[in-house]
Amino acid sequence: MLTLFYILSAITLGTAFLTILSKNPIHSAIYLVLCFFSIAGHYLMFNAQFLFIVHIIVYSGAIMILMLFTIMLMNLNKADEKNKPILSRIAAVVAFCLVALVLLATFIKSQPVINEYKVSGQDFQSIKVLGQVLLNNYMVPFEFASVLLLVSMIGAVLLSKKEHINN
Amino acid sequence: MDQAIIIEKGIFIVVIFAITMLFAMYETLAERKIAAWFQDRVGPNRAGKGGILQPLADGLKLFSKEEFFPNTENRFLFIAGPAISMTTALMTSAVIPWGDKLTLFGRDVILQATDINIGMLYVFGVLSVGVYGIMIGGWASNNKFSLMGAMRASSQMISYEVAMGLAIICLVMMTGTLSLGEIAAGQHGWRWNVLYQPVGFIIFLVCSFAETNRTPFDLAECEAELIGGYHTEYSSMKMGFYLFAEYASMFISSTILAVLYFGAYNYPGMDWVESVAGANIANIIGIFVLFAKICFFIFFYMWVRWTIPRFRYDQLMKLGWKMLIPLAIANIIVTGIIILLADQNL
Numbered sequence: 460m461l462t463l464f465y466i467l468s469a470i471t472l473g474t475a476f477l478t479i480l481s482k483n484p485i486h487s488a489i490y491l492v493l494c495f496f497s498i499a500g501h502y503l504m505f506n507a508q509f510l511f512i513v514h515i516i517v518y519s520g521a522i523m524i525l526m527l528f529t530i531m532l533m534n535l536n537k538a539d540e541k542n543k544p545i546l547s548r549i550a551a552v553v554a555f556c557l558v559a560l561v562l563l564a565t566f567i568k569s570q571p572v573i574n575e576y577k578v579s580g581q582d583f584q585s586i587k588v589l590g591q592v593l594l595n596n597y598m599v600p601f602e603f604a605s606v607l608l609l610v611s612m613i614g615a616v617l618l619s620k621k622e623h624i625n626n
Numbered sequence: 627m628d629q630a631i632i633i634e635k636g637i638f639i640v641v642i643f644a645i646t647m648l649f650a651m652y653e654t655l656a657e658r659k660i661a662a663w664f665q666d667r668v669g670p671n672r673a674g675k676g677g678i679l680q681p682l683a684d685g686l687k688l689f690s691k692e693e694f695f696p697n698t699e700n701r702f703l704f705i706a707g708p709a710i711s712m713t714t715a716l717m718t719s720a721v722i723p724w725g726d727k728l729t730l731f732g733r734d735v736i737l738q739a740t741d742i743n744i745g746m747l748y749v750f751g752v753l754s755v756g757v758y759g760i761m762i763g764g765w766a767s768n769n770k771f772s773l774m775g776a777m778r779a780s781s782q783m784i785s786y787e788v789a790m791g792l793a794i795i796c797l798v799m800m801t802g803t804l805s806l807g808e809i810a811a812g813q814h815g816w817r818w819n820v821l822y823q824p825v826g827f828i829i830f831l832v833c834s835f836a837e838t839n840r841t842p843f844d845l846a847e848c849e850a851e852l853i854g855g856y857h858t859e860y861s862s863m864k865m866g867f868y869l870f871a872e873y874a875s876m877f878i879s880s881t882i883l884a885v886l887y888f889g890a891y892n893y894p895g896m897d898w899v900e901s902v903a904g905a906n907i908a909n910i911i912g913i914f915v916l917f918a919k920i921c922f923f924i925f926f927y928m929w930v931r932w933t934i935p936r937f938r939y940d941q942l943m944k945l946g947w948k949m950l951i952p953l954a955i956a957n958i959i960v961t962g963i964i965i966l967l968a969d970q971n972l
Contacts, residue, residue, distance in 0.1 A: 485765065489703070489762070492758070508742060508743055508744050509743075509744055509747070512744050512747040512748055512750075512751045513747070515751040515754070515755065516747065516750055516751050516754050519754070519755060520750075520751060520753075520754025520755060520757070521754065521784070524754070524757055524758070524761065524780060524784060525784075527761060527765075528777070528780070528781070531761075531765055531773065531777070532777070586743065586744070586804060
């Protein structure tokens, strides 16, 4: 089991680095897809089948395909690559560090809820329990997430409409 | 005991693989024979008796063709495209229940490679990954027509996946499970899901035509506009893999239609057969019943091909987004209300 974890982690890290390092944007996107697959493999190692398959459907199946779409249609190459000013580069690094800090803090501070389920002997990976937890304990954040998605959808529609009028 | 299960599952997986391949092979012949029948021709009849060896001859021809590589720096992706298509076309069969359990040599043999809790979502996951095969192949061909064909095929597949998922939600609400094994077992005798979910079935059927890139939605290979679509630059067995993957996925989607909506291996009077001839005989008949249903749906695919002309691209998108998705959402609401009312009455 541990060797499997090491192999998966090696694939995750390796493809993540290749995503950043490869020159061709399409290759980057494909490496990112592989990275997502290996992360899904980590979920499967926890026996979290639902998270595993949702990760594949949403990230590898939907988001990355749309990303590949845009990259293929825009036909990016080296000549189009803009040199970003140094200030925005520093801003990007700072923003990334802040996000990493928040993530780290949540992981350290968070109370593992799993123990409660382990004590009660419930199958905490099953969809039934997951659905109950989402709609009972975390109802408000869950609904907020859906509102967020709706807002971004409306924003996308609005952007495409605007271009249409200008033309 | 553990080893026995591994051997049993191994044999089962090999058998399923062989059956899928056999079906995909003879679908090519059936397609041509049925086309000929619809157009009042004879069809292929030279290789073997009544053209029975035609698929072998086709395969041999594809193998012996020149292997052509276009001028592209992405040779690896060019080869990976058909490989991904073929792999994903074959992966779905792992969660399909091919029959009820048999008792052989004092052991219960479950005719399903694996019955995971999330079988239905697994099918969707594999479907969404299948888009990569077409997309990567089309892009790596370094050809504008291929790229446009790949774009069309993948945007069509993504659009119809949404409506397909919404159609399935009704079924999940009704049966309360995502496992294909339990859904199949729940349709005992005559309680086929199509009788409870006719609208969902029609949406699912239309979407599966779009997912397999079959006429009337085969815009990816619209010859008049795009030459051969995403496999324009492909030749030899790589081209064969794309074509074969299409037929394999047609077989698999027919199977899923039969399992989800048309009662899988269940047939009316199965209890009577079981009481007369024993459980094993009844279940073996069930397997044949499932394959009869699959053959019917494969025939249906070919029937539609020669009945309905190809859609225009904007019509296709309009049908997907403006008709099927609202219809599927309305179906979810109606199903939910009915389930709620039925629960209160009980």
